[in-house]
């Protein structure tokens with residue numbers, strides 16, 4: 531199949547009461563099977579809007595978006611969305627939170643439950659299955675949220691600034707953790723972030739966006755960094771070079 535997501539000349543305008551707001555102007559890129567792509571751009575440039583269009587929650591004003599070869603016409607089972615905050619429900623246990631996506635889709639049968647239990651065990655949450663979210667660290671909560679997204683077995687994960695609520699030190703560890711799980715599960719991922727270091731430490735390719743309305747300024751291939759996990763990448767000289775390159779690209783006021 532190859533191309534899991536393909537955007538071609540995507541444009542998206544919101545109809546505000548007074549005027550039309552152009553959020554996305556002209557964006558084209560793709561996501562290949564097993565690939566990790568980061569979308570980097572300043573706050574308010576249209577990143578979440580783009581994820582919304584891919585997830586079938588927003589409709590493009592022009593251009594095309596396909597998921598697994600089909601034009602997007604609404605939410606797709608191929609896609610798992612991981613939102614900005616973990617959105618775990620405090621009144622549910624970790625296991626019940628992890629099962630939520632399946633229950634919403636009415637497919638929490640024995641086989642799926644077993645899959646969730648296996649994921650909780652594989653990623654160190656077995657002993658916490660009966661606990662409530664407030665009893666877990668920020669990193670564990672993030673892992674539980676990822677397992678909930680993985681439970682429905684999507685081909686593509688969309689992550690919208692998933693670490694923004696975490697403090698710096700936790701963020702480093704959690705992003706490494708999430709990267710490893712996504713790799714191990716063989717999923718393709720599209721990560722939205724305004725954190726350049728996070729993008730360089732996690733992605734195979736980086737799509738750099740302009741200020742609103744979003745345009746593609748550059749698409750960069752991380753090359754030799756690709757196979758390395760996030761914490762190892764941060765030690766490499768190429769890491770600083772990519773960081774500077776993207777910094778300059780974003781700083782350039784167009």
Ligand code: ADP
Nearest residue numbers: 544546551553572573574575576577578579580
């Ligand atoms: P980002 O995720 O890059 O921070 P967003 O995609 O959330 O940016 O928003 C892009 C622009 O579109 C912003 O100026 C925002 O105010 C505007 N916007 C987002 N959602 C709506 C909406 N539902 N109606 C009108 N304008 C919106």
Ligand code: MG
Nearest residue numbers: 577578579690
């Ligand atoms: Mg956003």
